[in-house]
Amino acid sequence: MLRLWISYLQLLELFVSSLVHMLYGFYIFSSAVAGDLSQVLNEYFHKANNNVNVEVKEEISKLNNANDLPPIVLVHGIFGFGKGRLGALSYFAGAEKKDERVLVPDLGSLTSIYDRARELFYYLKGGQVDYGEEHSKACGHSQFGRIYEQGHYPEWDEDHPIHFVGHSAGAQVIRVLQQMLADKAFNGYENTSENWVLSVTSLSGAFNGTTRAYADGMLPEDGRTLKPICLLQLCRIGVIIYDWFDISWLKNYYNFGFDHYNMSWRKMGIWGLVDCLLGNAGPFASGDWILPDLTIQGSIRLNYHIRTFPNTYYFSYATKRTTKIMGVTVQAYLEFTRCFSLGFCRCASGVFLQMFLPLTRDTGGFLNFCLHLAVLTCNLD
Incomplete structure (x- = not known):
C-alpha cells in the first residue's frame, strides 16, 4: 500500500512538473516574440530617436575600446541561451547591453560539457568548431560544427587573457576549457596555455554535480542511464x-x-x-x-582530469532556496515531494524516519540527504 502511494505521488509530481516546465517554456518563448514585435514597432514609430541612440552607442563603444580592458565572458547553464537567441531576452539580465566588453556566447543548451568547451573556444578565436576526431567517432557525431567567420575576441592569448563568469553548468564548462588550453588540445593552436584565463567566477556552479539530476530521472546506479518514466524522458x-x-x-x-x-x-x-x-x-x-556530466559520478570523472592553476583567480558564489514551514527549514514543495518519495523507496522506513528529523533542521539538509542516500544505497536493493 505504501509503495502504491509513493508511485502515485511520483506520477502526480511528474505530471505537475512537466506541466510547469511546459508552461514556463511557452511563457519565455511568447515573451521573446512579444519583445521582438514591440521592438519592431518602436523602431518604426521612433526612427529619429533610434538614430540618436546609435550615435551615442558608437561614442560609448569608442571609449570602452580605448580602456583596453580584458573582456568578460558570461557562460550560461543548462537550457540557457546566449546573445541573439530568444529575441531581445537576456540570460544575464542585459549585462551584454551595458558594455561591449561583455560577451555572452550561445552554446548548446543541452550538449555535453566537453562539446560546449570546444564551442566556446572557437566562439572567441573564430573558425570552425572542431570537436576532435576521437571524441566525435566515439559519440557518433560530426567532427566539425558551426563556423565563426569572425571570432569575438581573436586576439585572445596569454598577453590578452579573459575574465570568465559561469552560471550553473557554465562554470564547469570554463574549467574544462582552461584544462584544454593547458593541454594544448586545439589543433592549429600550439601556443595555448592555462594563462589565457585571467579569472573564473562561478555563480551556483555545479562543480561537484547536482542531486537534482537524479530527481529529474538519471539513475543513481550509474549516473548515465535514464529511468523509463521520468521528466528527462x-x-x-x-x-x-x-x-x-x-x-x-x-x-x-x-x-x-x-x-x-x-x-x-x-x-x-x-x-x-x-x-x-x-x-x-x-x-x-x-x-x-x-545531464550525465551533472551527476555526481559524471562530475567525479570530469574533476579527475581538471586542475586549478596558480596564475588564475578563482571565485565561487553559492546560493540556496529554502522556506520555513512551522519552524522547519525545507526546500520548495515539488522538490520536497520528489525527494521524499525517492528517499522512501530507497531505504528502510525505520532508518529513514530516525535520520529524517534532525536533518530537516538544517537549511536544505533534507533535500540533499534523500538524494545522496538514494545514490549510496542503490546497490542494497
Whole structure:
C-alpha cells in the first residue's frame, strides 16, 4: 500500500512538473516574440530617436575600446541561451547591453560539457568548431560544427587573457576549457596555455554535480542511464522531435545545440527518427549530453582530469532556496515531494524516519540527504 502511494505521488509530481516546465517554456518563448514585435514597432514609430541612440552607442563603444580592458565572458547553464537567441531576452539580465566588453556566447543548451568547451573556444578565436576526431567517432557525431567567420575576441592569448563568469553548468564548462588550453588540445593552436584565463567566477556552479539530476530521472546506479518514466524522458523525446523537424526560424529563436548530430529529417529520415526515439542513436544514446556530466559520478570523472592553476583567480558564489514551514527549514514543495518519495523507496522506513528529523533542521539538509542516500544505497536493493 505504501509503495502504491509513493508511485502515485511520483506520477502526480511528474505530471505537475512537466506541466510547469511546459508552461514556463511557452511563457519565455511568447515573451521573446512579444519583445521582438514591440521592438519592431518602436523602431518604426521612433526612427529619429533610434538614430540618436546609435550615435551615442558608437561614442560609448569608442571609449570602452580605448580602456583596453580584458573582456568578460558570461557562460550560461543548462537550457540557457546566449546573445541573439530568444529575441531581445537576456540570460544575464542585459549585462551584454551595458558594455561591449561583455560577451555572452550561445552554446548548446543541452550538449555535453566537453562539446560546449570546444564551442566556446572557437566562439572567441573564430573558425570552425572542431570537436576532435576521437571524441566525435566515439559519440557518433560530426567532427566539425558551426563556423565563426569572425571570432569575438581573436586576439585572445596569454598577453590578452579573459575574465570568465559561469552560471550553473557554465562554470564547469570554463574549467574544462582552461584544462584544454593547458593541454594544448586545439589543433592549429600550439601556443595555448592555462594563462589565457585571467579569472573564473562561478555563480551556483555545479562543480561537484547536482542531486537534482537524479530527481529529474538519471539513475543513481550509474549516473548515465535514464529511468523509463521520468521528466528527462519527456525532455529527450521533445528535443529529438524538435531537432528532427528542423524548422529554421524556430531554431533561430532557440537551439538545443545538437546540429552536429545531424538529426534533421532531411539527413536521417523517418527511420532515423525512430532509431533516436528508441534510444539506439543520437546524443542520448551515446551519453554525450549535459545531464550525465551533472551527476555526481559524471562530475567525479570530469574533476579527475581538471586542475586549478596558480596564475588564475578563482571565485565561487553559492546560493540556496529554502522556506520555513512551522519552524522547519525545507526546500520548495515539488522538490520536497520528489525527494521524499525517492528517499522512501530507497531505504528502510525505520532508518529513514530516525535520520529524517534532525536533518530537516538544517537549511536544505533534507533535500540533499534523500538524494545522496538514494545514490549510496542503490546497490542494497
